Amino acid sequence: MDPQCRGHQAGRDQARPVRQARVGRRGPRRHAAADGALRTDVTAVVAHNDLLAIGVIRRLAQRGVRVPADVSVIGFDDIFAADFVHPSLTTLAGPGSHAGRLAVELLIEQFAARSPRENEAIRLPTELVLRESSGPAQQV
Template sequence: MAVTIRDVAKASGVHVSTVSRTFSAPHLVNAETRTRVLAIAEGLGYRPNRAARALTTGRTHNLGLIVADIANPFFPPLIKAAQAQARERDYHVFVADTDEDPLMEQELIETLSKQVDGVLLCSPRLSNRMIEKLRAEVPFVVVNRRVKGLTTVLMDVGQGARAAIGHLVSLGHRRIALLTGPDGSWTSEEMRTAAASAAGDFDVELSVLGPNEPTEQGGIAAADKVAGSTAVLCYNDLVALGLIEGLTDRGLKVPDDVSVVGVDDSLPGRLNKPKLTTITMPTAAAGRMAVDLLLAAVGAGESGTPTLARLETSLVIRESTGAAPA
């Protein structure tokens, strides 16, 4: 037979209400008692009834995690880290993919808001105005997008873009292209601003080309756009890998004829030939931090103060960048 809350209470020598509070409001239970109850519950194999607890506490102990494209290698490490962090806090995570579609994103938020305590929005494509409107339905934490009044976790891709431009200039490149991503992308705007500033500092030519699909096909399609540039900084690793394929099909060699830099430091880039020089993004750290901040927002309710957390990035130099051609 399944172990019940009364079995745990009897074995622990406490009232049933104490066991209930241990799982629903642990801060209200004496630390020694809480530790004993949890240990006995674990030993007996007791698992609290989430539906019943939700009725008592008003919390589902579920979180929503919405990503722009689950097939993009950028997102799985973030999802995995967020799920692990949530489990440690006794929460479950529902993951949903918008396929880069802002209307689908809105629909998913409206649906999930009835089933979760909070939502993580990763690289959202919705307008800031719509996100601000939807925040009334459920607490949000946004990853890689600045929205006024919302807690945000940013990966400082601008820092990486400046390092990438400096690296390319050190190799003798004077005509550099930036392949941006989709319209409305915070990452694109950060890269554009930082790359333009660095190009001005180094007195080199920067061509900003976009928008582009954030996929390998987007990179292949951009191969003709970068003609005349000796180096290209791409929106992400997928675009960079597609660009390398497109350049190769046109008889150009990377990095002999054109140097290519990606963003993400994903596994495909590390396995590619040539191995991809890229800006590493702390996706796992962002996933863990976003969960912690979201649970803090859920606990604080409307009285919580929005937080801005910014994580550092860095440039990883591999084989896809080399000296500018003579």
């Protein structure tokens, strides 16, 4: 097992409580997500997408916050640039085009049936791509 995976396993084994805070862009401030996260004293930021996560990493660096030593950052999309930001971005890779195709198929099926469909859970495959931007939380 590589050192980063061991670090993630160690973090899970410590079973520390998770503190959740919702932050985001408010008004014209470009750095609201990163600044909001810092105000709440979180140890990780899970961004809506990789571009936002890359912006968070850049802002944290401007503020002297070390990623992942002080705060882990995780994105979603696994875009091409995720490998090239420093530190490289841990991200959740999703089935982008497959999800879009499935959504259109479900809509067409629903319109053809002319009746609402029962609530149904549809699970799409994802993959956690571990890179350098995540690690175990600091002890409080």
